[in-house]
Amino acid sequence: MRMIYQIPNDDLRLADATARAAEAAGFDGVVALENAHGPIPALSVAAMATERVQIGTAVMIAFPRSPTVTAHAAWDLNKASKGRFYLGLGSQVKGHNERRYGIAWTPPAPRMRDYIGAVRAVWRAWEFEEPLDYHSDHYTLTLTTPNFAPRPLGLPPIPIAMSAVGPAMLRVAGEVANGVRLHPFNTQRHIAEVCVPEIEAGLRRAKRGGGLGSARDRSQIEVVAGGFLATGVDEAAVARMSDYIRFRIAFYCSTRAYWSVLRLHGLEELGLKLRPFPAQGRWDEMAAQIPDEVLELFAIVGSHDVVADKIAERYDGLADALSLFIPTDTEPGPLAEVIQDVKRIATPFQNHASAWPAVA
Numbered sequence: 001m002r003m004i005y006q007i008p009n010d011d012l013r014l015a016d017a018t019a020r021a022a023e024a025a026g027f028d029g030v031v032a033l034e035n036a037h038g039p040i041p042a043l044s045v046a047a048m049a050t051e052r053v054q055i056g057t058a059v060m061i062a063f064p065r066s067p068t069v070t071a072h073a074a075w076d077l078n079k080a081s082k083g084r085f086y087l088g089l090g091s092q093v094k095g096h097n098e099r100r101y102g103i104a105w106t107p108p109a110p111r112m113r114d115y116i117g118a119v120r121a122v123w124r125a126w127e128f129e130e131p132l133d134y135h136s137d138h139y140t141l142t143l144t145t146p147n148f149a150p151r152p153l154g155l156p157p158i159p160i161a162m163s164a165v166g167p168a169m170l171r172v173a174g175e176v177a178n179g180v181r182l183h184p185f186n187t188q189r190h191i192a193e194v195c196v197p198e199i200e201a202g203l204r205r206a207k208r209g210g211g212l213g214s215a216r217d218r219s220q221i222e223v224v225a226g227g228f229l230a231t232g233v234d235e236a237a238v239a240r241m242s243d244y245i246r247f248r249i250a251f252y253c254s255t256r257a258y259w260s261v262l263r264l265h266g267l268e269e270l271g272l273k274l275r276p277f278p279a280q281g282r283w284d285e286m287a288a289q290i291p292d293e294v295l296e297l298f299a300i301v302g303s304h305d306v307v308a309d310k311i312a313e314r315y316d317g318l319a320d321a322l323s324l325f326i327p328t329d330t331e332p333g334p335l336a337e338v339i340q341d342v343k344r345i346a347t348p349f350q351n352h353a354s355a356w357p358a359v360a
Helices: 012-025 040-049 067-080 094-100 108-128 167-176 188-209 211-215 235-253 256-264 268-274 283-289 292-298 304-315 333-343
Strands: 002-006 029-032 054-057 085-090 160-164 179-182 222-225 228-230 299-301 321-323
Touching: 002 012, 002 333, 012 029, 012 040, 012 333, 029 040, 029 321, 040 054, 040 067, 067 085, 067 108, 085 108, 085 179, 108 160, 108 167, 160 167, 167 179, 167 188, 179 188, 188 222, 188 256, 188 304, 228 235, 235 256, 235 268, 235 283, 235 292, 235 299, 256 268, 268 283, 292 299, 299 304, 304 333
Parallel strands: 002 029, 002 321, 029 054, 054 085, 085 160, 160 179, 179 222, 222 321, 228 299
Antiparallel strands: none
C-alpha cells in the first residue's frame, strides 16, 4: 500500500520543506489541495524540491477550468518533476460551481467523463504532434497550433484520478480514470459495500464498451482512501489529534451530501442533530457531539506502534493507497516506521500504464 502526504498550499517555503521531509520519511507521494489556496504553486516547488515522490493534485476543481488550461498546468508539472505528476480532478458541488465559480451546473458524472477525455486528447495532440479533434457532449476541441502547443516530453501518459462520492461518479471513475480518490468521510463497510462495487461496475461497463477500455481491470485503477488518522507517539498525542478529527467528522456529519454513509450505519439522526450547528455558529460545540464509537468508525485511532495493523485491518483488499487526512502541523518524519509497515500491505492495484494507448 502506498502512503501519501498532504503538503501545505498557503506558504510556498513551507511546501518546499514539507515535501522534502515527506520524501525523506519514505512517503510515496505528496499532494496539495484546492481550498483557500490552489494546488499548482505548492506542487511546483515540490517538483523542484524532490527527486522520488509522486506529486499530485488532490484535487483540482475541474469544471471552472477549461480542459486545455488544466492540460497545460499538468504538462508543465510533469515536465518539472520528470514524469512524477498525476492529475487528481474533482467536480465540487452545485452551490460552489454556481455561486463561488459562477459557472452553469450540469450533472457531474457525464461531464467529468467528457472532461477527462478532452484533457487526454489535448495531451495526445501535443505528445505526438498530431491534429486535435475531440468531440463530446460537453467539449469540442479542434485547434492546437505550434505556437500554443508544448514540445513532446517523451514521458509516459499522466495518470488521472478523480474524486468520487456518489454511485454515478464512482462508476465513471471505474470506467475512464486511472485512479479514484475516496472521500475521507468513509467507513470500511461503506467502501466495501458501496464504493468498490460501483467502481467495479464502471470497469465492467468499460469492457462492454470495447475499444481502449476493454482491457481495463481492477489492477489498473488505484483506489486511494482519504483516511482520517489520529495517531502519535503516545496516548496524549493521539488524544490531541483525535480532537481535530472529531471536529472534521462532525462537520461532514452536518452536511447532507454525506448522509448516505450515515444511513448505512443507522446514524442519520446524528446528521440531523448537527445540521443546524454551522448556520448557528456553534463550531466550538461540534466535536463534542462525536462519541468514541463514531470516531473509531470513521478514523483509525492509535499510537504509532499499533496504527499500521489497524490500517491493514481496515483497508486490506479494498484500497491501494492511503492519503492521510491529518492536522497540517503534523510532521512527516515521526511516521517513517509506520510507513514501512504499511508499505508491506498487498493491494489489488499494480501500476499505471507506461505506454500511450493506441487510438481507438
